[in-house]
Amino acid sequence: MIAPETLVFESSAELIETARARFVDLVVRAQEARGVASVALTGGSNGIGLLKALAADSGDICWSRVEIYWGDDRFVPATHPERNSGQAFDALLNHVAVDPSRVHVMAPSDGEFGDDIAAAARDYARLIGNDTVFDVHLLGMGGEGHVNSLFPHTAATAENVLPVVAVTDSPKPPPARLTLTFPVINASREVWFLVSGAEKAEAVAAAHDGESRDDWPCAGARGTEGTVWFLDHAAASGL
Numbered sequence: 001m002i003a004p005e006t007l008v009f010e011s012s013a014e015l016i017e018t019a020r021a022r023f024v025d026l027v028v029r030a031q032e033a034r035g036v037a038s039v040a041l042t043g044g045s046n047g048i049g050l051l052k053a054l055a056a057d058s059g060d061i062c063w064s065r066v067e068i069y070w071g072d073d074r075f076v077p078a079t080h081p082e083r084n085s086g087q088a089f090d091a092l093l094n095h096v097a098v099d100p101s102r103v104h105v106m107a108p109s110d111g112e113f114g115d116d117i118a119a120a121a122r123d124y125a126r127l128i129g130n131d132t133v134f135d136v137h138l139l140g141m142g143g144e145g146h147v148n149s150l151f152p153h154t155a156a157t158a159e160n161v162l163p164v165v166a167v168t169d170s171p172k173p174p175p176a177r178l179t180l181t182f183p184v185i186n187a188s189r190e191v192w193f194l195v196s197g198a199e200k201a202e203a204v205a206a207a208h209d210g211e212s213r214d215d216w217p218c219a220g221a222r223g224t225e226g227t228v229w230f231l232d233h234a235a236a237s238g239l
């Protein structure tokens, strides 16, 4: 396993600016190598902050050649303010020339599957299939170590086969969510954690200490070519 890289910044703003510059570089290199880059976005404060920074400066990224997925989304109506995808459109996707056929939003609760969350999860699993490899999977993290909507001691966190599952009892509201699982996260070339705040320090330390993924889901996420922790001082204070 390749050792994770841990970068510590004075502030979230510095963390986001470095992640932005590295994201541009990674996507441009992926497009040079394979024509099309593939990314999984995250919600959360730094995840959306990164998208806003990219709206201001995305260098030489050719947005029409980026396949865009989400690591998780809340299973609420499409216009609900807590949709990770809605926030991503507001922050970035409405402001750059993406190819709509390459933007893969998880179904909302008023979409084609109505409130059938299991059908919505099966549909996104079909889309992801067994072959999707993200150039980078972005992750936020909760204080209890959740990534995507993979919370401690849950079936979703234990999932080793299905690429996407439905969560109906998320401890963090809203309770109904769709989430990618560890088999697909860990097939990503790179996995980047974007984490700030003292309330995340214990989980950051647990992941660096190699604790179990069941107790600390963040400890189970890694890329095949690299894992990068972008932290502020407060989040890194337990290291």
Ligand SMILES: O=C1O[C@H](COP(=O)(O)O)[C@@H](O)[C@H](O)[C@H]1O
Pocket: 042, 043, 044, 045, 046, 047, 072, 073, 084, 139, 140, 141, 142, 147, 148, 149, 172
């Ligand atoms: O519930 C969620 O939370 C995490 C972390 O959010 P943050 O604001 O504490 O950074 C986020 O990454 C995930 O996508 C989201 O659904």
